[in-house]
Amino acid sequence: MKAKRLISIVLATAMIVLALFSLTACGEKTAMSLTVDGKTYTVSTKELDFLFPYMKWQTFYNYGWSTANDTDVLWRTQYSAEDGSTITYDESLTTLILAAAKNILVEKYLYEKYGSPEIDGTKLVEYRAQLKSMVDYYGYGKEGYYKKYFGYTSEQEYNYYIATLRDEAIRNSLFGENGTEKASDEEIDAYFTENYVSYEFIVLDMNNAVVRGEDGKRVHATKTEEDDNGNKVITELEKYETKELSTEEKEEKQMLPETLKQALAAGTSFEELAERYSDGFISEKYPNGFIVKNTTVLFDETVANKIHELEVGEYTEEGISVSNDSMVYFAKRVELREKAYNEEDNKDILTEITDSIHSDRFTEISKPYAEMIVVDEKVVSRYKASKAYLTDFVDVAYYSSMGLQ
DSSP: OOHHHHHHHHHHHHHTOOOOOOOOOTTOOEEEEEEETTEEEEEEHHHHHHHHHHHHHHHHHHHTOOGGGOSHHHHHOEEEOTTSOEEEHHHHHHHHHHHHHHHHHHHHHHHHHTTOOOOOHHHHHHHHHHHHHHHHHHSTTOHHHHHHHHSSOHHHHHHHHHHHHHHHHHHHHHHSTTOTTOOOHHHHHHHHHHHEEEEEEEEEETTEEEOBOTTSOBOEEEEEEEOTTSOEEEEEEEEEOEEEOOHHHHHHHTTHHHHHHHHHHTTOOHHHHHHHHOOOHHHHHOTTOEEEETTOOOSOHHHHHHHTTOOTTOBOSSOEEETTTTEEEEEEEEOOOTTGGGSGGGHHHHHHHHHHHHHHHHHHHHHHHHTTOEEOHHHHTTOOGGGSOOOTHHHHHHHHHTTOO
16 A cells, blocks of 8 residues: 555545534534634534544545455554654544644634635535435434444534535635636746646557558547447547557567667657657647646656656657566657647646645635644544544445445
């Protein structure tokens, strides 16, 4: 198991755990509090009682684990955190759930601060109906059975979903079409320039050859489906049709990387070689450069480490072999096209950029209030991820994903 992946999954879960609005009832205790302008907001033990089992099963579900993984061996496993310290999985998940609780507290305040913007009532009605179906199925129509199965009530889930819609409303107020904190064109362009790179590629499949038509052009793979009327619909895919090479052909192709190396050294253009030899559809789709964030692992870590060293205009002088030498990559870094995030094939990049800017900005807005939170350590210390209830629902999801149900 990889610690970084666990952390990323838990962080993704933490981002959607939002401002629960339950009042502190008799028997509950305040776990955390935030006082701003004379008004105090709290996170109660009832809310932690929901967060711990909920985020635990979400983590297991997202990571593809079953209840069989909920062992002392897992929770005692240690790894090195980014700051160099040693931490266990139990400490890591517990810390992240409590961090989510702090986010909840801050967002309770921010929702009021930004005028309690309207939530999506249609989504709320739909979710209430979905939740009723869940109670009918997993709780046999009884709230008590549902709580026994999941570790919390359907009403807690409903309140949680209201909170997700409230958070959505806050962010839309800040970063939506008419948002007061929406990223400017200048900010988007600066972020793009600082965080993205562009590469051209030559991809060699050492075991297969791309099928070419009579005109010499590479043949695109297709899939055939039937429409609602039973008619066949052929769709062209963004990959090539290939055929396996014979033993002799494979041996011959083993010399191609050296041929390309020598051709590049002799001054043959990278683009010409890509047009003639590349087996990768990426070379055809992005002939002027494939744009990606500079931290992205492309194809393989070995490839990523090599190409991240390149400056604009430089190329890998030798082919990079991966997957037991079954694939070989050459790459050339090229100039970023100005405002390329507005191109149709790069719309996802624009979304990535705005999401990153808005996420950073929301963190900046929240940080001062997060630093004001008072934690009752005596109360909070009783909560650990390893001891939180884990529903058998993760097994249902686990075996279903394996096709066993």
